[in-house]
Amino acid sequence: MKEKFVITKNVKKFQMAMQHINHKTIGIERIALVEGLVGLGKTEAALHYGAHNGAMMLSIWPRMTQHWLLSDIVRELGFKPPWRTGTLIEKIQEELMQRPRTLIFDEIDHFFRDRDPKRMDALETLRKIHDLCHCPMIFIGENGIANKVKDLSRINDRIVETVYFEKLEFDDVKSFVGEISDYKFEADVIDKFVKDGNGRIRPIMNLINAAENYAQAHQLKTVTAKDLK
Amino acid sequence: MTRGFKKIITELLKQERKFFTLNQIVKDTGLKREDVRDVLIELCIDDYLKRIRKTIVGKGFEPFPTGKGPALQNVTYRVRKPKALAEKIIPKYRGENNAADRMWFIIRKKGKFTRRDLRVLTCDMKGQPTMSKETVRWYTKMLHRAGIICVSGRGEWTLIKDVGPRRPYIGDQVKRQKAESRRQ
Numbered sequence: 001m002k003e004k005f006v007i008t009k010n011v012k013k014f015q016m017a018m019q020h021i022n023h024k025t026i027g028i029e030r031i032a033l034v035e036g037l038v039g040l041g042k043t044e045a046a047l048h049y050g051a052h053n054g055a056m057m058l059s060i061w062p063r064m065t066q067h068w069l070l071s072d073i074v075r076e077l078g079f080k081p082p083w084r085t086g087t088l089i090e091k092i093q094e095e096l097m098q099r100p101r102t103l104i105f106d107e108i109d110h111f112f113r114d115r116d117p118k119r120m121d122a123l124e125t126l127r128k129i130h131d132l133c134h135c136p137m138i139f140i141g142e143n144g145i146a147n148k149v150k151d152l153s154r155i156n157d158r159i160v161e162t163v164y165f166e167k168l169e170f171d172d173v174k175s176f177v178g179e180i181s182d183y184k185f186e187a188d189v190i191d192k193f194v195k196d197g198n199g200r201i202r203p204i205m206n207l208i209n210a211a212e213n214y215a216q217a218h219q220l221k222t223v224t225a226k227d228l229k
Numbered sequence: 230m231t232r233g234f235k236k237i238i239t240e241l242l243k244q245e246r247k248f249f250t251l252n253q254i255v256k257d258t259g260l261k262r263e264d265v266r267d268v269l270i271e272l273c274i275d276d277y278l279k280r281i282r283k284t285i286v287g288k289g290f291e292p293f294p295t296g297k298g299p300a301l302q303n304v305t306y307r308v309r310k311p312k313a314l315a316e317k318i319i320p321k322y323r324g325e326n327n328a329a330d331r332m333w334f335i336i337r338k339k340g341k342f343t344r345r346d347l348r349v350l351t352c353d354m355k356g357q358p359t360m361s362k363e364t365v366r367w368y369t370k371m372l373h374r375a376g377i378i379c380v381s382g383r384g385e386w387t388l389i390k391d392v393g394p395r396r397p398y399i400g401d402q403v404k405r406q407k408a409e410s411r412r413q
Contacts, residue, residue, distance in 0.1 A: 003345055003362075005352035015354065047338055048350050051331040056394075057338055078394050179356075 001212060005048055006179050008201070009172060010036070010165045014045045017161040018053075021136040022102070029158040030136040031127075035145045036165025039202035042140050046104050055102040060110045066122040073103075073129075089129070096133035103129075109141040112148045120152070127155050167199025176201075181208055183215045188225035233260040237268045238318050241308065248281070251304045269306060277314050281305045328360050332368055333396035336378065341387050344369060371399040 007015075014034065021030040036042050050057045056076045060069075070088040071081040077095045082088055105126065111119045130137050139145070139159075150156050168176065174190050185193075189211065197204035215223050240257050241249065251269065255262050272278045283304045308314065331351045336342055347365045352358050369386060372378045377397055381387040 001345075003348040003358055005349050005356040007356045044350065047335060048352070050338070051334045051350055052326070052354065054326045054330075057334075059338075076394055 001209060002180050002182065004180060006176050008041065008168065008176060010041060010163075011045045011048075013163050014042075014165075015049070017163045018049055018102070018136075018138075020161050021138075026134060029130075029160050030134065031130060031155070031158045032136070032138050032161045032163065033146055033149060033159050034138060034140045034163045034165065035143060037143050037167070037200065039200035040165040040167070041201045042165050043106055044201075046106060046138065046140055050102070050104055053102060055104050057104040057106065059106040060108055062110045062113060063116075063119070064110060064122060065118050066125050069122045070125065089125075092129060093132055096129070096135050100133065100135045102136045102138065104138045104140065106140045107142075108139040109145050109148070112145075123152065123155065127158060130158065168194070168197075168201065168204065169199065170194055173197075173199075173204060176204070177208060181212060183212055183220070184222040185211065186222065186224040189223055189228060192225055192228065233258060233264050234268050234271075235318050236260065237265060238272075238314055242311065242315055245311075246308065248305060248307050250306070251302075266304075269304070272314075273306070277308070277310050277317070278306045279309050281307050328364060329368060330396055332360075332365065334394075336372070336386075336388055337391060337394070341381060341385060343384050343386070345384075368399075372397070375399050 017032045021032045034042055058072055058076055067085050070085060074081040074088055074091050079091060111123045146162050173194050177185050177190060193204050193207050197207055211223050211228055214227060236258050237254060240254060251266060255265050273280055283302045285302055332347050335347055335350045339346060344365050348358055351360055377390045378386045379389050
């Protein structure tokens with residue numbers, strides 16, 4: 001398998017959204033929401049973007065409280081978190097004002113568990129930080145997160161772009177396989193990948209890997225569905 | 230840079246001293262008196278330290294080279310800029326968001342990773358690899374030597390010591406390894 005980051009249609013949409021929220025016009029909001037099923041490459045796309053643009057990325061934990069979240073943000077910004085919540089916010093504000101950067105929050109759906117007001121507060125705090133520092137924010141969550149956010153009108157108003165990560169179809173998988181694999185795959189194999197992998201990148205990658213191993217073991221250059229039975 | 234420069238500053242900062250004498254530093258570092266004196270004079274000129282007083286220690290004379298030198302002086306210093314002094318020994322970054330920074334970002338976020346992950350996720354925005362296999366191999370090897378990551382499976386690595394978002398400086402590891410191999 002080639003060591004290459006494949007720019008799928010989902011990644012393209014993600015990168016476009018990043019361009020849209022990284023503007024300098026004050027007064028226009030800069031929050032983007034990314035949603036999609038598990039295994040579609042949301043986190044990978046965010047990691048790829050974050051690594052190149054010096055972004056701060058934080059994965060939300062289940063039952064994460066406001067203080068925990070703020071402490072983690074301060075730590076991610078490179079400081080020792082102070083005890084008081086007020087001081088934490090001051091520290092974040094000071095740092096983001098001086099050195100603005102994109103903030104990426106993964107698995108944001110943990111905030112919506114049980115509709116606990118403590119976790120809603122944490123989300124509202126993020127919105128407040130966005131308003132104060134005017135830094136771009138990306139919320140990544142599983143399918144249906146956009147509907148959940150709609151109930152929180154203050155946050156929903158500030159979302160300028162929602163990116164839906166969709167399942168890969170036959171043509172997408174074909175181009176994906178063509179870019180990433182050293183072997184040739186017949187159309188029936190690609191069809192099998194789409195069906196077995198359910199259009200998700202993670203299982204498709206595993207299937208490609210298995211097929212390549214088979215091809216290598218049997219010294220094949222082109223793999224057909226019959227070979228994989 | 231004078232010999233023992235880093236060691237002396239580290240010793241000064243370690244005990245958070247505000248006042249200290251030349252004799253104390255010589256004793257703690259185990260360096261030559263002349264070397265320590267030269268470093269402290271250099272730091273005084275750069276305004277990091279201030280010379281407060283000097284006391285003549287006994288009636289002895291400096292033994293080298295003629296045996297008839299000036300009397301031994303024990304100078305007391307005050308640290309004027311501890312923060313600036315600490316910054317003086319922090320290794321300088323070659324640049325922001327370079328290859329090592331990108332790899333460190335991915336290592337921290339993934340926790341468990343392979344060398345392939347590092348190469349793939351550091352590809353440019355068009356998806357083409359930006360760093361060679363050798364660079365990735367060297368970086369993981371150095372982090373492993375520094376005890377920051379460990380091997381957790383076949384071709385799989387795990388982060389065991391998260392030192393924060395600023396990537397760890399591993400340049401000294403190479404020097405240490407070379408020095409150790411020379412000694413052996």
